[in-house]
Amino acid sequence: MRGVGFVFVLVSLLGAIATTSFASTVTYDHRALVIDGKRRVLISGSIHYPRSTPDMWPDLIQKSKDGGLDVIETYVFWNLHEPVRRQYDFKGRNDLVKFVKTVAEAGLYVHLRIGPYVCAEWNYGGFPLWLHFIPGIQFRTDNGPFKEEMQIFTAKIVDMMKKENLYASQGGPIILSQIENEYGNIDSAYGSAAKSYIQWAASMATSLDTGVPWVMCQQADAPDPMINTCNGFYCDQFTPNSVKKPKMWTENWTGWFLSFGGAAPYRPVEDIAFAVARFFQLGGTFQNYYMYHGGTNFGRTTGGPFIATSYDYDAPIDEYGLLRQPKWGHLKDLHKAIKLCEAALIATDPTITSLGTNLEASVYKTGTGSCAAFLANVRTNSDATVNFSGNSYHLPAWSVSILPDCKNVALNTAQINSMAVMPRFMQQSLKNDIDSSDGFQSGWSWVDEPVGISKNNAFTKLGLLEQINVTADKSDYLWYSLSTEIQGDEPFLEDGSQTVLHVESLGHALHAFINGKLAGSGTGNSGNAKVTEDIPVTLIHGKNTIDLLSLTVGLQNYGAFYDKQGAGITGPVKLKGLANGTTVDLSSQQWTYQVGLQGEELGLPSGSSSKWVSGSTLPKKQPLIWYKTTFDAPAGNDPVALHFIGMGKGEAWVNGQSIGRYWPAYVSSNSGCTSSCDYRGPYNSNKCLKNCGKPSQQLYHVPRSWLKPSGNTLVLFEEIGGDPTQISFATKQVESLCSRVSEYHPLPVDMWGSDLTTGRKSSPMLSLECPFPNQVISSIKFASFGTPHGTCGSFSHSKCSSRMALSIVQEACIGSKSCSIGVSIDTFGDPCRGIAKSLAVEASCT
Numbered sequence: 066m067r068g069v070g071f072v073f074v075l076v077s078l079l080g081a082i083a084t085t086s087f088a089s090t091v092t093y094d095h096r097a098l099v100i101d102g103k104r105r106v107l108i109s110g111s112i113h114y115p116r117s118t119p120d121m122w123p124d125l126i127q128k129s130k131d132g133g134l135d136v137i138e139t140y141v142f143w144n145l146h147e148p149v150r151r152q153y154d155f156k157g158r159n160d161l162v163k164f165v166k167t168v169a170e171a172g173l174y175v176h177l178r179i180g181p182y183v184c185a186e187w188n189y190g191g192f193p194l195w196l197h198f199i200p201g202i203q204f205r206t207d208n209g210p211f212k213e214e215m216q217i218f219t220a221k222i223v224d225m226m227k228k229e230n231l232y233a234s235q236g237g238p239i240i241l242s243q244i245e246n247e248y249g250n251i252d253s254a255y256g257s258a259a260k261s262y263i264q265w266a267a268s269m270a271t272s273l274d275t276g277v278p279w280v281m282c283q284q285a286d287a288p289d290p291m292i293n294t295c296n297g298f299y300c301d302q303f304t305p306n307s308v309k310k311p312k313m314w315t316e317n318w319t320g321w322f323l324s325f326g327g328a329a330p331y332r333p334v335e336d337i338a339f340a341v342a343r344f345f346q347l348g349g350t351f352q353n354y355y356m357y358h359g360g361t362n363f364g365r366t367t368g369g370p371f372i373a374t375s376y377d378y379d380a381p382i383d384e385y386g387l388l389r390q391p392k393w394g395h396l397k398d399l400h401k402a403i404k405l406c407e408a409a410l411i412a413t414d415p416t417i418t419s420l421g422t423n424l425e426a427s428v429y430k431t432g433t434g435s436c437a438a439f440l441a442n443v444r445t446n447s448d449a450t451v452n453f454s455g456n457s458y459h460l461p462a463w464s465v466s467i468l469p470d471c472k473n474v475a476l477n478t479a480q481i482n483s484m485a486v487m488p489r490f491m492q493q494s495l496k497n498d499i500d501s502s503d504g505f506q507s508g509w510s511w512v513d514e515p516v517g518i519s520k521n522n523a524f525t526k527l528g529l530l531e532q533i534n535v536t537a538d539k540s541d542y543l544w545y546s547l548s549t550e551i552q553g554d555e556p557f558l559e560d561g562s563q564t565v566l567h568v569e570s571l572g573h574a575l576h577a578f579i580n581g582k583l584a585g586s587g588t589g590n591s592g593n594a595k596v597t598e599d600i601p602v603t604l605i606h607g608k609n610t611i612d613l614l615s616l617t618v619g620l621q622n623y624g625a626f627y628d629k630q631g632a633g634i635t636g637p638v639k640l641k642g643l644a645n646g647t648t649v650d651l652s653s654q655q656w657t658y659q660v661g662l663q664g665e666e667l668g669l670p671s672g673s674s675s676k677w678v679s680g681s682t683l684p685k686k687q688p689l690i691w692y693k694t695t696f697d698a699p700a701g702n703d704p705v706a707l708h709f710i711g712m713g714k715g716e717a718w719v720n721g722q723s724i725g726r727y728w729p730a731y732v733s734s735n736s737g738c739t740s741s742c743d744y745r746g747p748y749n750s751n752k753c754l755k756n757c758g759k760p761s762q763q764l765y766h767v768p769r770s771w772l773k774p775s776g777n778t779l780v781l782f783e784e785i786g787g788d789p790t791q792i793s794f795a796t797k798q799v800e801s802l803c804s805r806v807s808e809y810h811p812l813p814v815d816m817w818g819s820d821l822t823t824g825r826k827s828s829p830m831l832s833l834e835c836p837f838p839n840q841v842i843s844s845i846k847f848a849s850f851g852t853p854h855g856t857c858g859s860f861s862h863s864k865c866s867s868r869m870a871l872s873i874v875q876e877a878c879i880g881s882k883s884c885s886i887g888v889s890i891d892t893f894g895d896p897c898r899g900i901a902k903s904l905a906v907e908a909s910c911t
């Protein structure tokens with residue numbers, strides 16, 4: 066024992082020495098964050114730890130590092146960590162310390178955005194629901210009860226990080242922290258209390274003494290020493306509120322989030338690269354991609370209303386953890402080009418000159434001879450040739466060229482050298498353990514969820530209640546039930562028996578049952594959560610039951626007073642006679658309420674219950690059914706999704722873990738999508754949409770680590786009606802690689818030093834590399850040197866096309882893991898003189 070004790074003391078001592086010796090000082094000045102006395106150019110990316118699994122973290126972080134990131138940014142999600150007041154949870158996906166340590170192990174820094182208001186398309190903006198029920202509380206303003214809770218949680222997180230020595234000042238990876246989030250966007254609604262709240266938040270944060278700087282994003286009046294930072298699609302025009310603070314960009318949106326009912330937004334990498342290069346051109350030194358990996362909103366974590374389960378975000382690493390190419394690769398090249406300029410960037414402010422209308426040069430020149438330049442063409446549709454320092458440069462519209470030596474171009478943001486990877490989802494049926502002995506005909510068993518009141522927590526109240534106050538978000542579901550007696554001479558029955566049930570709800574969706582049968586449904590949308598429905602109903606003489614199932618789809622996460630938005634059937638609820646317009650208002654009657662479903666109470670999501678029924682009469686296309694099956698995991702390591710074709714709306718659990726809400730029945734509008742999106746010109750979240758007229762989300766990620774090779778349980782709760790036997794797997798794979806590089810592209814940025822030192826005049830290069838280990842390029846599906854038409858996946862030859870292209874590319878690539886080919890007439894001959902040519906290749910790997 067003594068020996069163990071001695072070793073322990075020694076290890077602790079060594080640990081303490083190591084901590085002290087590696088501790089860094091992090092400060093800032095006008096130009097940059099300063100780490101150990103050195104100004105730094107830092108590239109950062111957001112990965113939110115609960116949006117993936119701990120098994121995915123090391124790979125995601127390594128891919129971020131390989132992509133050229135220095136920093137990983139994450140919010141801290143209060144409602145995950147303190148679901149019940151003073152009861153904390155830091156396990157599994159909530160293991161913040163483990164996440165921060167994983168980043169440290171990869172040698173990257175961390176920006177910890179504590180908030181604790183985070184927005185983030187996260188349920189209730191990250192606030193726990195119990196906060197709402199504290200007497201006298203007002204969120205995000207100068208309010209005692211709120212400030213007290215905010216301080217307790219913020220201090221808890223800071224203490225936790227300190228205990229683990231995770232701040233850079235202690236030798237850890239955290240170089241930066243954030244308090245609040247974009248409060249400046251909405252603070253005017255809070256009047257003068259907003260000012261004092263922000264003052265308080267700043268001094269509260271400072272008093273926690275983390276030893277590293279704090280930021281406030283989108284907060285022009287952020288008090289010293291808080292650094293006010295910028296969020297947006299572009300931040301080149303931003304200036305901080307003091308010359309003592311550096312220009313920092315905390316959210317560069319790499320795409321946008323998906324809503325149920327919406328089309329899928331995407332953002333072309335040429336535009337992202339342009340925005341980043343402009344930011345560094347005009348004095349920026351810290352830039353964060355929001356998101357670098359978006360991931361998945363598992364369980365009921367999505368904000369809202371109507372934020373989808375996928376939080377892919379069109380980020381450089383996709384929802385499943387695979388590289389999105391060429392986005393990831395082009396940004397990697399961009400980061401290299403920017404880092405080549407670091408010495409000059411941190412030394413001085415840029416000197417900016419005009420090279421013509423909307424043509425701009427920035428030069429960073431130091432006394433010691435380093436010089437870096439950025440040449441921008443900010444025109445949205447005309448390319449330009451500019452003269453700079455005696456040389457001529459071609460600048461495509463909406464692009465920036467980066468010249469790390471003020472002479473040679475290392476990268477142009479609109480000219481992509483990186484290959485594209487075309488993914489595909491391979492569909493595969495759910496291999497059910499169909500065992501005839503257990504009576505499974507279809508491999509599925511089921512439980513009916515009763516319509517209306519079935520639990521003994523039901524209660525009655527006069528009038529209609531707001532939903533969130535009743536459910537405290539313990540469940541998406543709240544039943545509003547009423548029994549009403551219809552006399553034979555009721556005036557609204559005069560026309561026969563057809564009546565209309567008029568229901569008004571604050572949202573987010575509802576299903577109306579009359580006498581136990583679904584009569585109609587209604588749903589709001591991401592722009593307007595409210596639901597107003599007129600549902601034709603058939604009433605009978607005597608007693609009728611009206612059961613309204615109201616549901617939330619993620620609680621509001623953004624806007625002034627967002628917490629007061631409310632949900633549910635607040636009325637009026639009326640019965641309208643069709644013939645003579647007679648109306649009976651039911652709103653202030655005695656309603657019976659039930660929070661949640663019977664199946665939730667019975668623990669059906671876990672799969673284990675004696676209630677499951679099996680047999681040949683599997684109910685299909687009927688509302689309110691729980692379904693269960695067992696299945697084997699798809700072979701191999703490819704990421705797995707469930708394809709919810711044939712289903713309506715509900716939630717799904719794999720081995721008891723919720724993979725989130727599914728809603729393939731919510732189809733996006735037919736309009737608003739573009740077949741190709743012009744990256745040129747200012748981007749906004751509606752500019753580039755795809756998937757119009759299709760289900761907003763059909764594929765739902767099932768993390769590999771949640772699956773066993775066989776005997777997995779899948780449970781679904783289906784609200785509207787569906788056929789679960791149609792559900793299949795999809796594994797995400799690579800269809801092909803492709804690339805198109807012109808004679809006028811810059812050389813690969815990797816060749817920067819070598820090419821200059823050897824003085825060799827190389828040509829641009831087209832490079833391909835199989836994405837997975839043990840793969841080689843097995844076929845060339847297309848190769849053309851000349852003026853090929855089309856884009857990746859749909860290339861075709863034009864008249865100008867070298868005959869040798871295919872054989873040259875085959876020779877160079879087949880059988881190899883990667884290959885590079887010079888894009889020049891020296892390699893391919895000249896199929897059409899005087900015309901700019903490019904090489905286009907599509908290949909596949911096996």
Ligand code: GAL
Nearest residue numbers: 183184185186246247296322
């Ligand atoms: C920002 C916010 C983020 C996220 C983003 C949109 O305004 O700070 O948390 O919500 O918008 O994805």
